[in-house]
Every structure is written in C-alpha cells, then in structure tokens.
Amino acid sequence: MIHFQNVTKRYGEFTAIDNLTIDIYEREFYALLGPSGCGKTTLMRMLAGFETPTEGKIFLAGQDIAPVPPNKRAVNMMFQSYALFPHLSIWENIAFGLKREKMPKHDINDRVEEMLRLTRLEKFARRKPHQISGGQRQRVALARSLAKHPKLLLLDEPLGALDKKLRQDTQFELMDIQEKTGTTFVIVTHDQEEAMTVASRVAVMDHGKIIQVSTPDRIYENPNSVYVADFIGDVNLIEGTAKLNGSDSYAMSWHEGHAPLSIKSPNAFSDGQKCHLAIRPEKVAISADQPAEADNAVQGRILDIAYLGNISTYHVELPTGAVIKAQTANTRRIARRAFTWEDTVWLSWTATAGVLLAD
C-alpha cells in the first residue's frame, strides 16, 4: 500500500534518510525500530506530510503523495506528546478532525461516541486533557487520530510516556484496536520489546538505512547482521574465523588452544573468513559437570549473577577473558540455587543455537 522508492532526505550536510526503498502492506502493523537519530521519525514525518523527501518518491495506494499537503492526506498521526488541544474537551478533541470534513452533526456525534466506546473513554468526554491521566490521554490521542478513518495511522513513540505496566496493557489494546479497525499502523519506537510485541513486521534502522525487515521472531532468531543481533535483545558475540566442515556446517576457530565451535549456518562463508557467532543467553545452558553430548562446551567461572525474579543471567568468564552470558529460568527457589559466585561451570549450546554472521 505504501511504497518508498529510493527516498533520500538531507538536512544540509546531514543525511537523515539514505536511498531507502521499502513497502508497507495493507492492514499491517509495521514497526520502525532504531536508536534515536536513525531517521525513523523523519520517515514517519514524510508519510504525514510534514517533511518532503529530497530525492525519491513515496506512493500511497499507487499515488505519489509528494504534492499532497498534510491536511489532505488520508493519513493521521498520533504524536509522541499526544498534542491534545488543551482548550478543548475530550469530546471536542476527537470531533476536531470530523468537523473539518464538514460531516453532518449527528454523524459526528455517532462517530465520536463510537471512538469513545472503542477506547473506553465514555466517562471522560466532558473533561479537559489536563484533567485525565497519562494513559487516558494516550487513548484520547489514539481515538482522535482514528476518528477520520485514516488509510494509514502513524504512531510516534505512542507509549513512551507511560510507565511499564500500563505500557504492556496498552500494547495489547493497540493490537486489539488495530485488528478491529483494520487500519494499517506504522509505529515508530526505540523500545525493541514494544516493537516485537505489537508489530507484525519490524524494520530495524540505523543511520538512515533499513538494516533488516522481518517478522519479530525472524528478527530475533535470524538477525542478518551483528548490528541487528546486538540491537534486539541480549546477545553473546564471539569473533572467529570460519572453516567449512560439511555441507552447511562450519568449524569456527575462536581462540588458540580451544577446540573450534561447530555451527550450522545457511549463510555461506569462505574458509578463513572472519565472522561472528551471535548466540542468545537463553540458548546457552549452564551446568556443573561437562555435558556429555553437547555440540559446543566451554568451561568458565561465574563472575556475576543478575537475578531478575523469573530468570537469572549468569556472567561467565572464560579463561580467554571473554564473558559469556547464560540465562536460566528460576524454577527453584533462590535458596536452592545450584551455582554461586566464583563457581566453575560448563556452558554448552547446540550447533543450531546461534547464528553465524559476517563481519
């Protein structure tokens, strides 16, 4: 439905968006994820019409939207600050866009009531924005931007101002509303958990370029680069050189005096190519004795334990000086924990647990 074609945006010397080509499909919940300054907000503002691309074209439903001003686009935006009109009541805020369309009065009434019901704000219709809580304000902003039946809804860090618990509830609410309305949502966020939870596809951005676009599970399990692996979640990165060992399996030598790691990888590497093994902490098993049948096993000493309640992360120092993180679920009470600081333990993982990435 949306097609960016070689879009570039420059501010003077600074290139915010660098020759970017992407597609966003109908009814999709698309997340733009990246650190601040990566160009994700610029991308969204170009969709809303507040910025124009320096080069390239943006198509919405096959139509080039460059000459269309923001007030004529079938695109609505939910602002990071919510941008609720402080001099208008909640009801008037939601009706604001509808009144501009010269919609008949009773239609406006019906639509506003519908939006209030959808966002469970019926009780607050007569209040002013400063008389309601942050979570309610967020829902008003959502209701206001959805009221006009936009083809595309843009959400700029919509949950940034909410506390963690409320944010989690709201994420599910957002997904629910997206399903109910069938609107295409594009969300901008720097919170990878948020992107993974709500989105059907995640685009990871860095320095004005899209690094990887994929479903949340593929982004997490099969990152295409060290940058994505490192940005999404927690990861151990082990550097080494690849050596083909069988059809799609490699032996990665990573440190002198240690057996090479055996890794299965669909990505092709040439012999002697520098590469990184990216492996998630929860895929690394920790045990007191050397595991009998493990593809890879290394010995180390527990440096640190991060206790997070449901899980614990063990920081294990290898004799090489490298620190590997291993995560286990705390299925037993903490008093009965098997390992403690300074214990010598074995870390092990299967050949398919990690991903082999080029430099």
Add this chain to the structure above:
Amino acid sequence: MRRFVLIAIPYVWLLALFLVPFAIVLKIALSDAAVARPPYFPQFDWAEGIAAFIAELDFENFVWLTEDDLYWKAYLSSLKIAVISTFFTLLAGYPIAYGMARAPEEWRPTLMMLVILPFWTSFLIRVYAWMGILSNEGFLNQFLMWIGVISEPLTILNTNSAVYIGIVYTYLPFMILPVYSALERLDGSLIEAAEDLGCSRLTAFWLVTIPLSKTGIIAGSFLVFIPVLGEFVIPSLLGGSDTLMIGKVLWEEFFSNRDWPVASAVAVVLLLLLVIPIVLFQRNQQKQQEAE
C-alpha cells in the same frame, strides 16, 4: 511573627502610598473650591472637632460632573480612544510577538531586547520625536511627497490619528510581551496535529493558536487599555484641541482652572472606572494560573 512582618510590609506600603493619598484626594473632592492657599475649603481644624469638619463636606462636585456634559463626553471619548488604540496595538503587536516566538531560539533574546530598548530613552523625548515625524513639514510628509504618494502635506499632528499613532507606538511592548510569552509556550506539535486532522494553515491558526494565546491577548489588552484610559501626555502633545481625553480635562481643571475639588472628583471617578477592568484583568491572571 516573621510571616506577619513579611505580609505587613506591602500592606504598610499600600496604606501609606495609596490609601492615604486616595483619602486626601477624596476629601478634596468633597470640599468646595475657594480662593485661598490651598485652594479649597474646609481645612481641618482641631479646635472645631471632626464632626463639624465632616458636616462641611458634600457631593456637590460629583453632581457637577453629571451636570456639565464636558465630563461624561471626556470619559466616553477616553473610553473610545482606549478601546480603539488597544485594538490597533493588538493588531500590530500580535504579528510581532508571533514572529518572535517562531524565530530561531538563539535570536529570541536579541528580539526581546529590541522590544524593550525604547524604554531606555525618556518617554517624553520619544513623544516629542513623533511631533517631528508627524508635523506638516515632518519626516513622514517629506518622505511621502518625495516618493510622490501625495502632493500636499497631510495634517496628522494635532489630530486623533496622531494620538492613536503615539499610543500604539508607546504601548506596543506591553502588548508584545504577554502575547509572546503565551505563544512561546505553545507546543508546535499542536499546530501539526491540527493540520494532520485536516486544517489548513489559516484554520489551524484560528482554531488552535488564537485560543491558546487568549490569556496573553487579554493580559496585553488590559496592560494597554488601563493606562491609556487615563493617558495625559500623548493627547496633550500629539492631539489637537478637539482631542477630548479625561486625563487632559483633569490636568486643565487642576492647573488652568485651579479647581482642585472638581479635579479630584474627576480623578476619583476615573479610578472607580479603572477598578472594573483591573478586577477583570486579575481574574484573567488567576484563571491562567489555575489552568497551569
């Protein structure tokens, strides 16, 4: 105890410098004019006692204000001039304040300085300078004739137009500053949100910018309106003989006629008239504070 002292200081100040002088003026307003020094009667005399003194006071002068149509015409004309010049000050000040609030951050202190800069010269000198600009042989007429817009010099000085020009010029900073402070606080994303929801630039300005700078507009308007109502210097220097303003009437009663009691009565009525807009202004300020 310390709190009491802190509160007492402004109250003593008000009592000594406002209420006591006002009581004296009120007393003179209730007296009769006399050829004497000071030029009114009765004088307070300890020997006769306070009751006899009060018995001599009356409301004659206030009654006189209603009988001679000069006074209520002057009040009405002052009111008219104050309303019109407040309107023009707003018309001139709002765009300036808007421009300042939209200017790049690093420019704003400089622009603010430029608005305040005229206060560094004497107010009288600035009004005299306008006489030089507006007179028949003044810079404005010379310039207009030089570029060929007019062939005969315009008579501006000593008309109401000159008074309006003088007032708008003098009171412009009092309009700009509160409007600017309201506009500067305005969140730019509100305008974007309005455009996003289907407003053109102009409707976004009407529906969002104007309502949200309302408190600044009201504050600025009162800051201009209240002093202009009693303005004396500008109408007497720039205005003509037909410019009727209560400040001028007051001055003439006092110094030309030497009728202190009537002049005092004019002043008391003016003060009472000013109390209404001042109370309204206070209420606006209070409302603004509550909103924040």
